[in-house]
Amino acid sequence: MHRQIKTVILALCAALLVAASLLAAGKPKATVAEPVSDVGTVPKGEKIVHDFLIKNEGDADLQITNVQPACGCTVADFDKVIKPGATGKVHAVVDSSTFNGPISKGVSVFTNDPDHPQIELTVHAKIEPYISVKPGYARYITVQGEPQEGNIVQTLWAPDGTSWDITGADSPYPYLAVTYREATPEERLPEAKGKQWKVEMKLSNNAKVGPLADYVTVHTNHPKQKVVQIPVSGFVRPVIAVTPPTADFGNIELKEPLKRSLDIRNFATEPIKVTGIDSSLPKGIDAKLEPINEGREYQVRVVVNPGLPKGPFTGKLTIHTDSPKVPTLEVEFKGIVI
Template sequence: MRHRALQSARSVLFSRMRSGIVSATVVFERPVNYRRKFHMSLKRIAVLAMAFLVACIAAAQTKTTKADATKSATADEKAPRLTLVEPVKEYGEVPKGDKLEWSFVVKNTGNADLQILAAKPGCGCTVADFDKVIKPGETGKVTAHVDTTNFNGPIAKTVTLETNDPASPTSTLTIHAIVKPYVDAYPAGFVRFNQLQGDVTTQSVTLYSEEDEPFAITDVQVPGDWVKVTYKKLDEAERNTSIGKKGQDQYRVDITVGGPNAKIGPMADKIRIITSSKHSPEYPISVTGVIRPTYRVEPTMLNFGEVAPSDAAATRSVLLHSNDLKTPEQFVVTKVESTVPAITTAFKPLAQKGDYEVTLQVAKDAKPGDIDGTVKIYTSDKINPVVTLPVKGTVKKMVASGTSSK
């Protein structure tokens, strides 16, 4: 093969020389041995693979050594461990109004003191007390309370514990119950009022039972003489067939709020209905709302400060506004009187019905000195016919130049 290649090269050279090409260069290349190159590549791959395997084994051994060292160091450290003996308390069915109380048992299964840093109750749950420090191997308690008065149906009330357990710094305790209203009110166990002082308003609810035993109202307790309650057992034709146990007695309870003894301001109290029920012997009905004054006075006192009769500040106004939304025109200011000789008064109705303006003026001939007295405003209101405003100030002494001084 090599001989043939040599002869071919010579033929090319002679041919070019005949054509007039004086010089020519022929380069001979040694044939490539591909089989040898392939075997060398395999050897290199094998060497690299072996080196990589050795490196991986060394890294794994190093990692295992470090993990063992860390594990050994952790085992030597002391730490508390919180274990909840009973994380969930199942009460099942309970009568509405029951006060549930349960002491959860917690255990320290670690080898250092367990500290309960906080016991945070969820909505509708309270925490009475808890053991703050629990020794290794010992148990402690977390006592929780749930008042079911305002709940119906299934409830889940929680207490979140915050501890120094490094593995589990927070844990949750839960109370489950199904609140059953053996005695309930329709449409609701509360009444709300928004009325003027002196007005009287009545609302009614129907009290019923889900028990098999005969049901009856035996007594009613009211929070004050501004609330009056009457009740009547309904005839069979008057009963609401969509509520209560079939055939069980129902009662209409009429709640009247107001009158002259009702205090102005918000209402938040309870009526207690005493019943024959063994599960709910007492049923509370909430009374909420507000008693508004029949009219509003602004401001409720006046202080002129230090003024001269000619000063702009010597004239002040008091506004009266009727709170009666139905018949505001029935509110009338009839007279204004001042106990201070230095103060003159006047009044007039405003454009809006039930609104009046009372003007107080330091008299032009008022003598220098202190103002200390009252102004009485007489109205047509039956509850508060007269409103008294304290009035204070000082009249300055006038000088000849028209300026004033004390």
């Protein structure tokens, strides 16, 4: 009995010692005097820079373990350790180039403060363009090699009538030419006052095939807005395309014939006829050309037969057309029979 009482007393003493050591070690306490900051009106294109101040009112080191900014916001740096009684900062930057009107951007701060493991910081602002743009965007859907080039003209002006000039313009692509000039009297928008400028954006017919998603950057000497960004979007299509561009069968088990199809589509204005196909495909893979809409759309029916040996296989299908622009198309075949 005495032994049991002694064991209990020793356990209680040990617990008290642990608690005392924890109390002696103390704990951090994170406080933010201004977790929400309203920076007012910001010219579109300018960066919003703000330092959030975090004070450690505890009696142990405050550690900022991670910072996660919301979309459109970045955190350039932050103080990872804040001593007791000291104040650290989280340096946040918001790029206003892609925003309009009122915005609210947040930053999540994670700490070792047991009472405040996550702190939310917010920047409010109103993004106001001092330079208006019409139409304000450029969207292209073109076909590579077509004779007509895509040409879109923008009109820029300052709604408050401020006198200003365009000092430069940057294109995001080598095949998108951007020029600018002051609007002639005949080109002026009647509803817009003050100096007006024309920015011409011409997409070459030899533009790279693929998506367009970037910005033309216009530089100005306007006292309140030095940069105007005009979004560019769209797609440059090939003259003729095969979907999928590669016949990748992956791992296949051939208990019965496996059927696939390749779609061939002509995007050019003139009809293009697919005249035939030939291949270096392994024995056991059959391919047959079928017209869907002569001159515009075709399919290649592919059958992988059970007789194909096990193991990896490769091959190539060549599609022939009557177009000097794209006389042949090649499709790689690959897979593994298991």
